[in-house]
Amino acid sequence: MNKLMLATALGLALTMAAGCAQKSVVRYGDATAVETTDISFGSTDLQKVAGEMTDSLVLSPVVGTLTQNKRPVMFVERIKNKTSEHIDTESITDSVSTKLLRSGKFRFVDMSRVEAAREQMKFQQEGGMVDSTKAVQFGKQIGAEYMLYGNLSSIVKSNKDKSDVYYKFTLRLMDLESGLVEWADETEIRKTKAKESVGW
Amino acid sequence: MKEIIGIATVALLSSLFVTGCANTQPPTTSGIGTNEMTQGDEFSKHLKLDKPELALKLNIAEVKSRKTNRLLEVNLQLASTFKKSLKLQYHFNWFDEQGFVVEARKTPWKPVELHGFQSTTLRGVAPNEQVASFNVYVRETAEKSYKY
Numbered sequence: 541m542n543k544l545m546l547a548t549a550l551g552l553a554l555t556m557a558a559g560c561a562q563k564s565v566v567r568y569g570d571a572t573a574v575e576t577t578d579i580s581f582g583s584t585d586l587q588k589v590a591g592e593m594t595d596s597l598v599l600s601p602v603v604g605t606l607t608q609n610k611r612p613v614m615f616v617e618r619i620k621n622k623t624s625e626h627i628d629t630e631s632i633t634d635s636v637s638t639k640l641l642r643s644g645k646f647r648f649v650d651m652s653r654v655e656a657a658r659e660q661m662k663f664q665q666e667g668g669m670v671d672s673t674k675a676v677q678f679g680k681q682i683g684a685e686y687m688l689y690g691n692l693s694s695i696v697k698s699n700k701d702k703s704d705v706y707y708k709f710t711l712r713l714m715d716l717e718s719g720l721v722e723w724a725d726e727t728e729i730r731k732t733k734a735k736e737s738v739g740w
Numbered sequence: 741m742k743e744i745i746g747i748a749t750v751a752l753l754s755s756l757f758v759t760g761c762a763n764t765q766p767p768t769t770s771g772i773g774t775n776e777m778t779q780g781d782e783f784s785k786h787l788k789l790d791k792p793e794l795a796l797k798l799n800i801a802e803v804k805s806r807k808t809n810r811l812l813e814v815n816l817q818l819a820s821t822f823k824k825s826l827k828l829q830y831h832f833n834w835f836d837e838q839g840f841v842v843e844a845r846k847t848p849w850k851p852v853e854l855h856g857f858q859s860t861t862l863r864g865v866a867p868n869e870q871v872a873s874f875n876v877y878v879r880e881t882a883e884k885s886y887k888y
Contacts, residue, residue, distance in 0.1 A: 572847065599808045599865060645809070
C-alpha cells in the first residue's frame with residue numbers, strides 16, 4: 541500500500557513537472573507597456589525618447605514663435621547611433637517626425653523618398669500615358685526651412701553582479717538659411733540589471 | 741496511519757507544483773485591470789486607478805493645466821500616503837471637446853517610483869491642439885516573477 545502511494549506521488553510530481561517545462565503560450569501584449577526583458581535599448585526607451593523630445597520641442601517658446609502663423613517645413617536628417625549596440629535609429633526619427641506632424645505644428649519633406657517621387661514625376665512627364673495638363677510639374681516642391689538632427693550615445697559599465705547602461709539622446713533644430721541652432725534638448729535613460737535573489 | 745501520510749504527501753507535492761506553475765507570469769505588463777476606482781476629491785476625474793487598494797496609497801495633491809503653444813500642458817502632483825515604496829506605471833488619456841479619445845492607445849506607459857510619502861509631478865503634453873481634457877491612469881507594477 542505504501543509503495544503504491546509513493547509511486548502515485550512520484551507519478552503526479554513528474555507529470556506536473558513535465559507540464560511546467562513544456563508550457564508555451566502565445567498571446568497578444570500591450571505595445572505601449574513597460575518592457576524590461578533585458579538591458580539593451582527597447583521599445584519603452586524608444587517611446588520615451590520620442591515622446592519627451594516631441595513634447596519639449598512643441599512646448600519651447602522658440603517653436604511657439606516659429607509656428608505662430610504658419611507650419612514650418614522640416615526635414616529629418618538621420619540620428620547617429622553612437623552606442624555600442626545596433627539600434628534602428630530610423631525608427632526613432634520616424635516616431636519623432638510622426639508625432640510632430642500629427643501635432644499639426646510642422647510639415648515635413650521626406651528625403652528618403654526623393655528618388656521614388658522623381659521616378660513617378662518622370663513617368664508622368666515623359667511616359668506619354670498621363671495627360672500633360674494634369675501631370676505633376678517639376679520644380680514646384682517646397683524646400684525645407686529647418687533640419688532636425690541628433691545623436692544617440694551610450695555608456696555601458698558592468699561587473700560580475702551588475703550592469704548599468706546610460707543612454708543620452710540629443711536632438712537639435714537648425715535653421716537652414718541662417719545656420720543657427722534654434723532649439724536643442726537632450727534626454728537621458730539609465731537602466732541597471734542586478735542579480736536578485738529569488739524569494740518565495 | 742501510513743495511508744494518511746501517503747495521501748498527505750501526494751496532496752503536498754501536487755499543491756507545490758500547482759503553485760509553481762501559477763507563478764511563472766512575466767513581470768512586465770501586469771496590473772491591467774478593468775475595475776477602475778476613483779477618489780472622492782475634486783481631482784478625482786483626473787485620476788483613474790487600477791485597483792481599489794491603490795486609492796488608499798495615492799492622492800492627487802494638485803492639478804494644473806495651461807495652454808502652451810496652443811497645446812494643453814498638464815502638471816499633476818501625485819502624492820504617496822503609503823510608508824513603503826510604490827512602483828507605479830502611468831499614462832495619460834487625452835480627450836477632445838466632445839469627450840472623444842484623441843490618439844488612442846498611443847501614449848506609452850511610463851514607470852515612476854514613489855518612495856514612502858514622496859510626491860512627484862507627472863507632466864503631460866497633449867498630442868495636438870484638439871485636446872480639451874485628460875485623465876491619468878495609474879497602476880502598480882508587479883515586482884517579481886517566481887520560477888522554479
